[in-house]
Amino acid sequence: MTTQATAALQAEVNRLRLEVQRLQTEQGSQKITIGNYLLTRLTQLGVTSMFGVPGDFNLGFLDLVEDHPTINWVGNCNELNAAYAADGYARVKEHSIGVVLTTFGVGELSATNGIAGGKPFSEMVPVLHLVGVPSTAQQKTKPMLHHTLGDGRYDAYVKAAEQFTFSQAFLTDKKNAASEIDRVLVDCMTVARPVYLSLPTDLVHEEISAQGLKISLSRHPSPNDVEVESFVLDLISKQFKEAAGDAVVLVDACTIRHDVRQELNDFLRNTGFPVYATPMGKTAVDENYERYGGIYLGSISRPEIKDKVESAKLLLSIGSLRSDFNTGNFSYNISTARTIELHSNYTQVQYAAFPAIGMKQLLPKLTERLACYCDRASKIHIPQYTSPIPKEDNDLISHTWLWPRVGAFFKPKDVIITETGTSNFGISDVPLPEKSILVSQVLWGSIGWSIGSTLGAALAARDRGLGRTILFVGDGSIQLTVQELSVMMRQDVKPIIFLINNSGYTIERYIHGKQRKYNDISNWNWTGLFNTLGDSDGKLSRTYTVRDKTNLSELLDDVTFASGDKIQLVEIIMDKLDAPRALQVQAQLSGKTNAYDSKVIRGPEGEMDDIRNTVESNVD
Template sequence: MPQGDIRTNNLKKPVDVSEYLFTRLHQIGVRSVHGLPGDYNLVALDYLPKAGLTWVGSCNELNAAYAADGYARVKGISALITTFGVGELSAINGIAGAYSEMVPVVHIVGCPSTVSQRNGMLLHHTLGNGDFNVFANMSALVSCVLAKLNDPAEIAAQIDHALRECYVRSRPVYLMLPTDMAIAKVEGERLESPIDLHSPENDADKEDYVVDVVLKYLHAAKKPVVLVDACAVRHRVLDEVHAFITKTKLPVFVTPMGKSAVDETQPNYGGVYVGDASHPDVKEMVEGSDLVLSIGSLKSDFNTAGFSYRLSQLNSIDLHSTHCVVRYSEYSGVHMRGVLRKVTERVDLSQLKVNPVPATVLKPIDTSTIPADSAILQSWFWRAIGDGPFLRENDIIITETGTANFGIWDTRFPAGVTALNQVLWGSIGWALGACQGAALGAKDAGTDRRTILFEGDGSLQLTVQEISTMIRHHLNIILFTICNDGYTIERFIHGMDAEYNDIVEWKYKDLPTVFGGTDETVKKYVVKTKAELEALLADADFNNRKGLRFVELYMPREDAPTSLQLTAQASARNNAKLE
């Protein structure tokens, strides 16, 4: 009798590997799976419905990876399925972005059978050299776990470990699923025990020591402020952040990557700190503080306006997902969640010095003096979006790399808003795919949240096909296409009039029709003046209808937010440095 049969006969509740994997995905919160079919993953795809999962069907693998990124940011974790070689390499840019920005994506790659690999067969989608590990090796550096599911005796444990690491570490994982293993049997009894997704607890003594040190400096500070950044979002400590700032009422600021991490309706919310590109009052208060409690900082160039922070480590406490730094002392292995909880519990409010945030920073902008037929300008557009009634509680707001990513700093959000951006990786075109994934994540979560995308015309042209996926899945999306004739962010870095920053002008409002939209499923708008914008934002049908609302929004070609101009200048200087 073959050895495989003995193994199967010893299983208490045998299930196929594909069923096991997809059931586990469902158990940890995934409801829809992005990707594209290919002959090495087709058999596995047949198991999706049985596990309660919906197949999305993206237009290409890169867009699918972007969508999985957006889905995970809203739903908590996501899954992407591609085929060996050609499919996974198309997706790897999106996966690298998820790794860079700490987004938990499970990347499943259907690959040739274990027999084909052992025999070094000359198969399609290979390099023709018999090496079946070359593509996995490429993905290894952008995955926190790489698991080759080659042995039925180990596969179930490999899957459970990879999914736990993906969630806890908030990074992509790579699962290589051979065609013959997709239908191999594993122990299904394991499915009765959920995967433990809790982060490990800190050593109590170390944690208490760090808490005491933090409280010592916090109680002594005369002008303390709180600065919340991306890792507080990615590592799911926002409940602890809000408990702390609600109890202490300390002035709290966010970075561009931390935008929406804090309830911006709180009276102690002071705005966005981004070094030299900050509002002057924000810059003065943060940089003039004698103690900055920084939570989850990620000091990349665009997140700091070209490394223009002016914060002394002597006056800083940095809380991270793997360690904490208090002034010049680092405490490895002490995670921020436990520290934040205990600091909140033990802080002595009578010893805190709480200063008011600058009142001028978030004061509504007066646009009444701007002529009705004025062109729409970056200088007031982003404030007007937040000052009026257009935005709603719990909206999802996505901004593309470019003018939108910088302009949104000036928009004040209602409570419960989730803002998505890709400031660190900065792959142009990411936002359209991420928007589709985010909107689907909201739908799968059983919510009625609107997803609002601000997308440049140049970026749109990279990933425009996913409009068809939005329409196909009846997603609730408002898509503002900023028509300003090309790559504005690149123009301000270098080449304002260079041909390489130009694009072909499309007939944008016709795109939803090309991609399958009808008058019932899509409504299209063209907005060129202040009056037209105000009328649109106040339009009840525009705000309340379901499905895709596609807006052509025209802005001048050489107009950009001041924050983008300052950051672009810093980027150009860094690019020009010789040593």
């Protein structure tokens, strides 16, 4: 039996033991308050930071948080930023979860956008949204309290949460509190999606049995059905035999979200198949691995990558999330007949789907079956994945030059965050060092997300002993959530922030309205931000403005700057209509799909022909 299968069985045993013990020890001698039961569970899951904003319905619980020996109350400027921070924390703190605490109504609704970025079918991030709510007595009598809608609908907000979280628990008494807390936490971990838990003010200090805390919560999905899994393995093996080992692997975001990095890397090194990644799957595989070929983005891909991926007889897709920005506007040229997909909760072989056959347990067995192809697969040529710094005939900072140049600045174990827009697209073709982590929000794409996420990511990186935290963000995006720079200084995290000042929303300009005023913003005194936000004497931070290649290169080569000993902001002046090639093509495709241009031919066939012609002209 494989290690993964053993772990899955042990998790199921633990779950059953926990249920039995609850029935036997509800009146156990060891007691703990509900609030501390929850905090103990979070500690067991490796949580060391909690994000959020105080409000009168969560203050009693916050007393426990502030007095807790290992969980740090971060305290954010608003609930949206707090949700973003919990998101970033969860992405970097592998095997743990992010936690955001808000108050009833006004607080939880403010956090909803940040929670939605991790919802089912979106970014798949394990975040607990914990909400302090009115007492159980008030829930029953429904007085016209502040933060309510004034119509007695106390359940309106949890109904909203049902749209953006995988599961919800609304605590009503102490009898079911432990089991409900455990249920949503297990869901959060095993499906890697946000969950919602409400905690009434009067239940925080109610005592319950502490016996259940002796049994660990399940982190693993249920075991695969042995007979079905065996059939699937035979079927996949047959496909590889018919393809004579001519196959490539394409890794995506769910490889990271569902904790299969180790299984994936064992598979790759034992089989030798070429491997590529999508933008959302970047850094799932170390990019200095000799069999790694770069980023596949459908028709927007580099020609040599597009050719290798699309000409293979078989594609093994692992953990895919096929959104528009992750697939070059759905321009994959790979037929279903040549595709095998492994997911967290199902497997698809060509046109046949097999529910409940998950990749974490399947991959090790597939490794054993396909290791025989290693010699043959290792001979498949992969063009070298590099991004040389181009020589341009001027000193202006361009995206073509910027991204390869900062690529040389990165170090192993760096945590790199890119904002929606030019940064997400610019970073895609830059090879990143081993054990580095790229954090981006390609699918949900909420501008301003990266500032809060950087706070959470930096705290998680510190916990894990990783390297520098480095953020790339545009001047338009940072204006939405800039307040969290003050929290970064208060929490003593020291990210390096590259702020691309290109006079507004460049990605929107390329989608539509290049010269429209609605894509303009007010220009701020960016190098004065830290003074305004708390560093009045300049001891905690440094700021820079660079306007040309020479000055930026000198700064990147500066040992003190590169050490990241303080929080630092670098304002990079760029032309407002300069953008990475991939963004320009993607934006044109999005604009045509949105049918902003009246000249676009209506109807599915005509419009898609127009899009294909645009892609081909830009790629060629």
